Amino acid sequence: MSVPITQQSTILAKYLDLDQRGKILAEYVWIDAEGNTRSKCRTLDKSPSSVDDLPEWNFDGSSTGQAPGHDSDVYLRPVAYYADPFRKGDNIIVLTECWNNDGTPNKFNHRHECAKLMKAHSKEEVWFGLEQEYTLFDQFDNVYAWPQGGFPAPQGPYYCGVGTGKVYARDVIEAHYRACLYAGVNISGINAEVMPSQWEFQVGPCEGIQMGDQLWIARYLLQRTAEEFGVKISFHPKPLKGDWNGAGCHTNVSTKSMRVPGGMEVIDAALAKLAKRHKEHLALYGSDNDLRLTGRHETASMEAFSSGVANRGASVRIPRSVAKEGYGYFEDRRPASNIDPYLVTGIMVETICGSIPDADMYKEFARESTD
Numbered sequence: 001m002s003v004p005i006t007q008q009s010t011i012l013a014k015y016l017d018l019d020q021r022g023k024i025l026a027e028y029v030w031i032d033a034e035g036n037t038r039s040k041c042r043t044l045d046k047s048p049s050s051v052d053d054l055p056e057w058n059f060d061g062s063s064t065g066q067a068p069g070h071d072s073d074v075y076l077r078p079v080a081y082y083a084d085p086f087r088k089g090d091n092i093i094v095l096t097e098c099w100n101n102d103g104t105p106n107k108f109n110h111r112h113e114c115a116k117l118m119k120a121h122s123k124e125e126v127w128f129g130l131e132q133e134y135t136l137f138d139q140f141d142n143v144y145a146w147p148q149g150g151f152p153a154p155q156g157p158y159y160c161g162v163g164t165g166k167v168y169a170r171d172v173i174e175a176h177y178r179a180c181l182y183a184g185v186n187i188s189g190i191n192a193e194v195m196p197s198q199w200e201f202q203v204g205p206c207e208g209i210q211m212g213d214q215l216w217i218a219r220y221l222l223q224r225t226a227e228e229f230g231v232k233i234s235f236h237p238k239p240l241k242g243d244w245n246g247a248g249c250h251t252n253v254s255t256k257s258m259r260v261p262g263g264m265e266v267i268d269a270a271l272a273k274l275a276k277r278h279k280e281h282l283a284l285y286g287s288d289n290d291l292r293l294t295g296r297h298e299t300a301s302m303e304a305f306s307s308g309v310a311n312r313g314a315s316v317r318i319p320r321s322v323a324k325e326g327y328g329y330f331e332d333r334r335p336a337s338n339i340d341p342y343l344v345t346g347i348m349v350e351t352i353c354g355s356i357p358d359a360d361m362y363k364e365f366a367r368e369s370t371d
């Protein structure tokens with residue numbers, strides 16, 4: 001007979017306390033064909049002192065839609081590692097890039113091209129801050145804590161809500177926040193969103209390629225934390241039709257010269273470049289984003305690029321404080337919650353800092369969508 005779930009965790013705790021005899025557990029995480037994370041674990045003999053100490057590994061790509069059955073090995077190349085908040089101790093979470101057997105990057109590995117652009121423009125010290133919005137569902141795929149077969153009262157009291165009936169699942173969010181801090185993710189804040197059971201966390205500022213790395217790990221940690229509560233996480237940009245807010249991933253950006261007096265001119269020049277590539281950017285800003293970018297619910301329509309100070313109905317917003325001081329950063333409000341941050345930060349740097357001969361983010365995206 002199985003024991004009640006409440007007792008199971010007490011039993012497990014006994015085993016988690018056992019001495020690991022110096023061995024390290026390394027959870028290798030990768031990005032799959034659906035834009036979710038997957039992971040598997042291996043034992044290491046000692047703690048790495050840099051990412052170069054971590055062995056390359058592989059997985060069966062035919063089980064994840066990332067490789068054909070007759071040539072199924074996909075290789076996992078470690079690129080960064082973090083403290084593991086679940087296993088604790090010296091155990092680690094390892095972020096990896098996926099590579100094919102023939103030495104080419106796997107078609108869902110957008111980090112590789114992005115990293116080239118970030119490296120080429122490292123002198124610009126590009127900082128990003130991503131605002132990841134997401135929605136909670138229960139195990140039966142109902143929005144978490146919504147009345148069965150019905151809807152909660154209309155939006156209004158829920159954004160940054162306090163009190164019973166105004167905010168849901170604070171325990172999940174709080175646990176995730178601590179997990180990020182423990183792991184060393186540069187999480188900068190959290191808030192409850194406009195739609196009940198929708199939340200946001202922010203990661204940043206992070207420089208260059210670190211932005212994509214840290215956001216992916218923060219998402220992984222969120223899925224893992226929510227799993228313990230039996231809660232599902234959706235990154236869909238319009239999880240519910242009707243008068244409910246969609247979910248985005250606002251992308252805050254600054255270069256070194258934007259962050260010093262006179263920076264406003266550099267920001268204006270960047271916005272002029274963004275306006276010219278509106279359609280190409282939108283193509284990389286997440287799937288089903290057309291359901292969200294309607295011109296309602298604090299979004300701009302997809303039709304044309306727009307920008308404005310303190311305007312939450314524009315494609316790009318310049319925060320009031322930035323306009324006042326004359327330097328700082330801007331916020332691209334177009335990206336959807338389900339973006340690959342490597343595509344978004346990559347094309348951003350390509351557009352505002354300049355393209356480079358051996359990387360093209362738009363082609364990179366087309367590579368995925370055509371085959």
Ligand code: ADP
Pocket residue numbers: 127128129130131188189202203204205250252253254259328329331
């Ligand atoms: P909003 O007012 O749009 O809700 P948030 O406070 O949620 O903004 O998020 C702002 C994000 O911008 C944070 O992740 C923060 O770290 C980031 N950020 C702040 N300053 C800069 C900067 N100079 N360059 C890039 N990102 C920045």
Ligand code: MN
Pocket residue numbers: 131200
């Ligand atoms: Mn925000």
Ligand code: MN
Pocket residue numbers: 131133193200
């Ligand atoms: Mn938000």
Ligand code: MN
Pocket residue numbers: 131250331
């Ligand atoms: Mn925002």
